[in-house]
Amino acid sequence: MNMMLRPLLIQIQSYLMQPRVWRLLGSASALIGLISYALSSSFSQLFGGWTLFKIFAYSIFSIIICLMILFAKLWQQLKGLSSEAHMAFFVLTITSVYSYFSDKEMKGKPDAYSVTSYAAFAVTSLSLQRQSESHFGFEVDLLYFFLGCVIVQFMKIDLWLGFVGIGFSYSLIILRSSLDAPAQNRHQRFHDQEHLVVEVSMNPLQVNNSISMLQEAPQTGLEAKHLPSMEERLWADLAVVNMLKCNLNNYLQDKVDRIPEVLVSDHNFLIDEIPSQVLIDLHVSVGTMIVTGLEKECVDQYCSWRREFVQLAEKELWTQEIDEKRRIKSWIKASNVSLKILFPNERRLCDRIFLGFPYLADFSFAQICNEFTTNLLDFANGFANGSHMLNLLPSVLQVFGLLHELIPEFESLFLDQFSVSLRTEAATTGRRLREAINGMFMQLEKLIKCDTSQAACPGGICPVTVEVMNHVNAVGEFGSSWLSAEVTRIIAMLESHLEAKSKHYSNPALGSVFLINNGRYIEKKAKQYQLDKILGNHWIRQRTAKVRENCEHYRRSSWEEVLGFLKLGMPNVEEAESMKKKLNLFNLRFKEIWMDQSAWFIHDEELKEEIIIPLGKIMSHTYGLFIWGFKSMLGRDADECIKYSVLDIDDLLKNLFSWRDE
DSSP states (O other), X not given: OHHHHHHHHHXXXXXXXOHXXXXXXXXXXXXXXXXXXHHSHHHHHHHOSOOHHHHHHHHXXXXXXXXXXXXXXXXXXXXXXXXXXXXHHHHHHHHHHHHHHHHHHOOSOOXXXXXXXXXXXXXXXXXXXXXXXXXXXXXXXXXXXXXXXXXXXXXXXXXXXXXXXXXXXXXXXXXXXXXXXXXXXXXXXXXXXXXXXHHHHTOHHHHHHHHHHHHHSTTTHHHHHHSOOHHHHHHHHHHHHHHHHHHTHHHHTTSSSXXXXXXXXXXXXXXXXXXXXXXXXXXXXXXHHHHTTOHHHHHHHHHHHXXXXXXXXXXXXXXXXXXXXXXXXXXXXXXXXXXXXXXXXXXXXXXXXXXXXXXXXXXXXXXXXXXXXXXXXXXXXHHHTSOOOGGGHHHXXXXXXXXXXXXXXXXXXXXXXXXXXXXXXXXXXXXXXXXXXXXXXXXXXXXXXXXXXXXXXXXXXXXXXXXXXXXXXXXXXXXXXXXXXXXXXXXXXHHXXXXXXXXXXXXXXXXXXXXXXXXXXXXXXXXXXXXXXXXXXXXXXXXXXXXXXXXHHHHHHHHHHHHHTTOOOOXXXXXXXXXXXXXXXXXXXXXXXXXXXXXXXXXXXXXXXXXXXXXHHHHXXXXXXXXXXXXHHHGGGGGGTOOOOHHHHHHHHHTSSOOOOO
């Protein structure tokens, strides 16, 4: 349970450390507090009933308060020491005057609006305190004032409800304390660093010795004193990479489709493997070297160490397979691990080591990740540079799909001026891959327009249908609306082409069989390739309905005329002769149709049964009634004219579409 909750708690904590979150929360809580107070009994008792002037004045006051809280950082930049003191005195005076008149005028128990307003104002005070490292100077006092008001309000409603107010106040104070802890730790580290710098600056001999030592060996000074040896560093990096591979074993071995979420959410996953004392020593060493003028040597040493680790991880994660499918799969895994685990950890490690020097942290991060990221993008660019060959469409779609999914990671990681080129290159590569896919869809369009192929059997599946559906099979796993539109357009063009080709058959029934076979093939492949994910179930149902419509066209064009010969008339001599002629025509036409259609083939067995079984029932029933009436009128003479029994008709129909491609 702790392992499951840990990522969630980390994520919540990371959100609560962002000033923007508190800025929005503070503005929202101030608005809620002002509205609640306007509706409360406290307001009416202190200021009387509402008038147009009061509504206008209170609205202006509320807007000013909300804007001040929303843009608190701007106000902080404008304030000086004197203005800070004046503002603190102003807030103290306002709260004191309000307390005096509130205690004097308030009668009766407060309502829920009053309690809500004080609680909201307490949250607003906390938000002001959380929005930046420098504060106005009165936020904590204001927080305690409103928390005290919350407790008093609850106690006035009911003495026992005071515990609710106490619980709310305690939770808010504990939240403030827990959120301030990291900032206090950072302040302490800065204090230690400043103390070290002051100590060095007060000892010129020590400074001269340090500078001389570092200048004599600029490439090894940091390593020799503060980093492990090359051999120790290599073994440490190997241990971390092996630990990473162990945690990702199921993903790398294709046993799961995604990286475990707990590894993605824990942004200190790899940093935790480095002893904390090493990180502290490195941070202090970095500060020392920078203030003594060895900034370049410091960055070079750090980047060299971390590049070696990233290169080692790249070698272990990205295996250069010979088979293209396996090579793409390896690239996908390496891209996912690097963008979701490796690079975020390097980003946070840079921020920790170069704490207080964000410029150098950004530069170092760009240097460390540049080569691996460039290699990943070069691989993707190789597919974008292809000759738009149709057989590459599944591969290009896979690469494009993964890159499209990782764009948010590129945008969040490579924000600074040194690595923004990597983000730009990722967007450019994605755009070029999309252009390549568009080119391949144009090739499919050309393939359909230039098609003159013939089906292997009469009315069978057209080769271009097979080729087009095989090429779009990789699209099903992507939910892009752009791809959906392209696939819909290509299949609609294919269907129009098939409709036109069906008209070339002299026998309309064979044209219907051609559309039945190709329509069912498109429908089945769309389901098999999960194109319904991007085209929708409605699109699939339309294809099914179209196939059944063509089945009905086939039945009418083939057998409606034959069934017309089996109509019964009034029992008389003239009708008996007419029935003989009808039966002879039926025998002749039935044989012709059956002989022709025995050379046709319905590729889908289920669909074949759906056509033949209902047709057999109708034909057997109609023919049976006709023969019964015919025998009733002619007696024994009827047997000479009857060529087929009812069972013969049924058996012959079951053998329709019996052609086989040997």
